[in-house]
Amino acid sequence: MKKSITTKNPYTGQVLKDYQYHSENDIENILNSADKTFEKWRTTDIKHRTDLLQNLANLLEQHKEKYAKLMMEEMGKPLNQGIAEVEKCAKLCDFYIANADHFLADQIIETEAKESFISYDPLGVILSIMPWNYPFWQVFRFAVPTLTAGNVGLLKHASNTTGSALKIENIFIEAGYPKGCFQTLLTNHDTIESIIGNKTIKAVTLTGSEKAGRSIAEVAGKNLKKTVLELGGNNACIILDDANLDKYIDTIVKARMQNNGQSCIAAKRFIVTENIYDQFLELFTKKIKNLTIGNPDSKDTYISVMAKESLAEELENQVEKSLEKGATIHYGNERKNAYYQPTIITNVSSNMPIFKEETFGPVAAVIKVKNKQEAFKTAANSRFGLGTMVFTENIKEVYKEISNIPDGAFFINEMVKSDPRLPFGGTKASGYGRELSKEGILEFVNTKTVYINK
Numbered sequence: 001m002k003k004s005i006t007t008k009n010p011y012t013g014q015v016l017k018d019y020q021y022h023s024e025n026d027i028e029n030i031l032n033s034a035d036k037t038f039e040k041w042r043t044t045d046i047k048h049r050t051d052l053l054q055n056l057a058n059l060l061e062q063h064k065e066k067y068a069k070l071m072m073e074e075m076g077k078p079l080n081q082g083i084a085e086v087e088k089c090a091k092l093c094d095f096y097i098a099n100a101d102h103f104l105a106d107q108i109i110e111t112e113a114k115e116s117f118i119s120y121d122p123l124g125v126i127l128s129i130m131p132w133n134y135p136f137w138q139v140f141r142f143a144v145p146t147l148t149a150g151n152v153g154l155l156k157h158a159s160n161t162t163g164s165a166l167k168i169e170n171i172f173i174e175a176g177y178p179k180g181c182f183q184t185l186l187t188n189h190d191t192i193e194s195i196i197g198n199k200t201i202k203a204v205t206l207t208g209s210e211k212a213g214r215s216i217a218e219v220a221g222k223n224l225k226k227t228v229l230e231l232g233g234n235n236a237c238i239i240l241d242d243a244n245l246d247k248y249i250d251t252i253v254k255a256r257m258q259n260n261g262q263s264c265i266a267a268k269r270f271i272v273t274e275n276i277y278d279q280f281l282e283l284f285t286k287k288i289k290n291l292t293i294g295n296p297d298s299k300d301t302y303i304s305v306m307a308k309e310s311l312a313e314e315l316e317n318q319v320e321k322s323l324e325k326g327a328t329i330h331y332g333n334e335r336k337n338a339y340y341q342p343t344i345i346t347n348v349s350s351n352m353p354i355f356k357e358e359t360f361g362p363v364a365a366v367i368k369v370k371n372k373q374e375a376f377k378t379a380a381n382s383r384f385g386l387g388t389m390v391f392t393e394n395i396k397e398v399y400k401e402i403s404n405i406p407d408g409a410f411f412i413n414e415m416v417k418s419d420p421r422l423p424f425g426g427t428k429a430s431g432y433g434r435e436l437s438k439e440g441i442l443e444f445v446n447t448k449t450v451y452i453n454k
């Protein structure tokens, strides 16, 4: 097994830093410290925990440029998008400062008992396995509600964002959290099975690929430990004949291209009815051609490199295989190292990788359909179930489709996006469980029935 992690700037190709993996002994100490900390932390009151959240929010606001720079160096995120990501983490803290208290309060249920209620007790040490695409946001959206509910957290971050992982651990300490409340594990996948099997770990959450989700769920299942899985997606973006393109085209472009196209909830399949198809394609192409491409350290840059060259190669492979099956490049498709040019592909059919699989980069698959009915049928033809978005001026008509879409989210005239106030998660091969909102904070609690007889 490799003993260290080397991080590399995907834009410059320069090595950033070497990190030694934790030894078996280190991991044991980290688990013990988490376990001990939990015993005290779980008894702290909610006021104390939300005060610490305020400190977190302040630190995030204060140092957002610095943290955005770290993400930019490690995975190529354009600086402005990194700053927005850190700001969103601060907003997440604000949301739970305002709401954790009533989300976690006992719920009185009237029965024939003298008193009966539901109480929400923390579970203990929760392991999180997180990806590199939103190195701060994904971690905070796990840690903020989970710790506020009285649990403690461990983080196994993607290796290319190890600097961000250690920085986040530090931010929690600076904010005043006890040392064992949030710790980073520097390890690789080989040790995960034994960590999940350790009696200290009470539950696991993973944001990542379907493959990783299946393997973590299998190990956790064997150990009877709860999992929350937020996996891949290939969201449909339906454009109906009456869509207001002038108003929404920038949102539609952002839905695919933000974060260099590396988002689980990005629009990946653009399903367009035939009467608006030519108009859509012309406008979409014009906007995509105008995206500012360059060094992620410029605040004007919208598209930079992907997080790793191997990811750009993988995307190229999916595109090549789709071209062999008859797809056409409408625009773009140049690749150089980790850079992948924003690309539009037409003549896409359902047997192609760019339709069936998740494309994790700036490639838009555009599919022409006859009418609304065919559009929804095509959208639902997916193993994944993160979200669907529809652009139309006839909201009433589309309303009827809400219960027919089996996804975790359905957005009309807006891109599918995460928001601290709303539950976030998928169905089918996109996973299960919810993050954010009230549902998210209640994922890692023991929902306890208390019954006191007369």
Ligand SMILES: O=CCCC(=O)O
Pocket (backbone or CB within 6 Å): 133, 134, 137, 262, 263, 264, 265, 417, 418
């Ligand atoms: O990659 C998936 C998550 C993206 C987000 O929460 O905005």
